[in-house]
Amino acid sequence: GSLLLNPDPFVEAGWVVNETGHGMGCTEDGGGLLMDLTNRNCLAFFYGFLSLNGVPGVGPIPDIPPSIVSLYIAPNIELDPTQPWLDINGEDAEYDHMLIRFGMTAPEDFPGMAGGMEEVWRDLSSFTNLSTGTREEAGPASEDKPLTWVMPTGRPVTRFVASTTMQEEMQSSLILGSLFVFGTLSVGFRSFKQASVTLVPILLVVVWLYGLMYVAGSSLNIVTVTIATISLGVGIDYCIHVTERYREGRENGETHHEALIGVGGACGLALVGSAASDIAGFSMIALSPMGLFSNFGIFSAAMIALSLIASLVLTTAALGLIASLDPDPAPPLEEA
Numbered sequence: 001g002s003l004l005l006n007p008d009p010f011v012e013a014g015w016v017v018n019e020t021g022h023g024m025g026c027t028e029d030g031g032g033l034l035m036d037l038t039n040r041n042c043l044a045f046f047y048g049f050l051s052l053n054g055v056p057g058v059g060p061i062p063d064i065p066p067s068i069v070s071l072y073i074a075p076n077i078e079l080d081p082t083q084p085w086l087d088i089n090g091e092d093a094e095y096d097h098m099l100i101r102f103g104m105t106a107p108e109d110f111p112g113m114a115g116g117m118e119e120v121w122r123d124l125s126s127f128t129n130l131s132t133g134t135r136e137e138a139g140p141a142s143e144d145k146p147l148t149w150v151m152p153t154g155r156p157v158t159r160f161v162a163s164t165t166m167q168e169e170m171q172s173s174l175i176l177g178s179l180f181v182f183g184t185l186s187v188g189f190r191s192f193k194q195a196s197v198t199l200v201p202i203l204l205v206v207v208w209l210y211g212l213m214y215v216a217g218s219s220l221n222i223v224t225v226t227i228a229t230i231s232l233g234v235g236i237d238y239c240i241h242v243t244e245r246y247r248e249g250r251e252n253g254e255t256h257h258e259a260l261i262g263v264g265g266a267c268g269l270a271l272v273g274s275a276a277s278d279i280a281g282f283s284m285i286a287l288s289p290m291g292l293f294s295n296f297g298i299f300s301a302a303m304i305a306l307s308l309i310a311s312l313v314l315t316t317a318a319l320g321l322i323a324s325l326d327p328d329p330a331p332p333l334e335e336a
Contacts, residue, residue, distance in 0.1 A: 006058040013049050014083045024085050037126040040146060041085065047073055048084025048093050073098040100124070104156050113160045117152065124150055167225045177232050178203065185240075189247070197318040198243045201310035202235045208306050209299060218299075223292045227299050235307030238275070241267045242315045256323040260316055268312060275308040 003010050007017055016023035026042040036042050050069045057063025076094045077087040087093050102123070104116055121128070121135075131147035132139030138149035178199065185195035206228045213224060245267045249259030282304065285297030 002056045002058050002061050005061070006056060009053060009056045010049065013045075013053065013081070014085075015045065015049075024083070038129050040130065040144075043126075043130070044085035044093055047095065047098075048075070048079050048086075051075055052079055052081055052084050072100060113156065114164075117157070117160065120152055124152075163225065170225045170229050174206070174229050174232060177229065181232065181236060189243070193322050194243055194247065197315060197322060198236065198239045200318065201239055201314040202232060202307065204314065205231050205235050205303065205306045205310050209303055212302055213299065218295055223296045224299060227296065227303055230300070231303045231307060234278075235303065235310065238271055238307050238311035239315045241271060242311045243319070246316075246319050256320065260319070263316065264312075271308060271311060275304050278304045 003015075007015065011017060014023055021027070021041075022045075024041050024045050025039075026045060027036045027039045037046075051066060051074065054066040054069055055061065055064035073095055075087065076096055077089065077091075079093055080086045080088050080090070085093055102120055104113065106112055127147055127150045130145050131150045132142055132145045133147070133149035133151075135151075138151075139145075141148050182195055182199050185198050186192050189195055189198070209228055209231060218224065242263055245263045246259045249262040250256075254262065279301045282297045282301040286294050286301065288294045288297065
């Protein structure tokens, strides 16, 4: 903008307006005065001028002194004031590193941060086009591409990367944990059907939890992504109690209806009491002034409540489905 509105300071620094290449081999963008920011010579002049003179204030553009610019980029060797793309030794100016600051709104919203990071990479395309490195690692310096690495950093970025990595690992561990639990239940119950009836309701609890987080407007973070995995270990106990009590009744000759009554009478009240105490404990964590721990307490309490509902409603309903495939045991014969 300053170059368009008032080219005089740039002309004094070696910018030739009416010459092809503008005196330093800088190609034009659209045939006007704007620089082609994919051209190395243009960038060398641009950053050299900013390092020496800052941004000239003209019209609506505020004046930015070179001391502010030096906070973000500085040459290795002092620059030539009349040829800012060169240092005082007449060599091409070199910059070891450069810092660009971006403001991120709501950095704690990790799903929203994903879109924000893509916008940051789009804004950095002028530099990634001149870099030999990838997003993951630096590359070797070359004449055509003098930059070796363009890397975002800062607390919002590191938290986002850590949360994303942990979320992926938690999802993988949830799948592996589900397979391990299913295998263990199959061996313990000696029945794939009983193992499925016990495990599937808890997997639905995981889905409910993620849906509850979405409805509540809470984003996935380092704390909340662990709750799904915890629910597999904590909630499965409720379903095991229900299934095992039902199996005991059936093995003792009870009908399906009698076995369900036994489940409600023998372990239903105990499960409700256990869930109530767990919910009360997690609710205390929900009173924490720290947002992450507060969310952990709230969603953990919700996880316990949903696990109780899944065990007493979904598990018993599933037991009814498999009971329809197995006839009730015949009543014992009475001796005359």
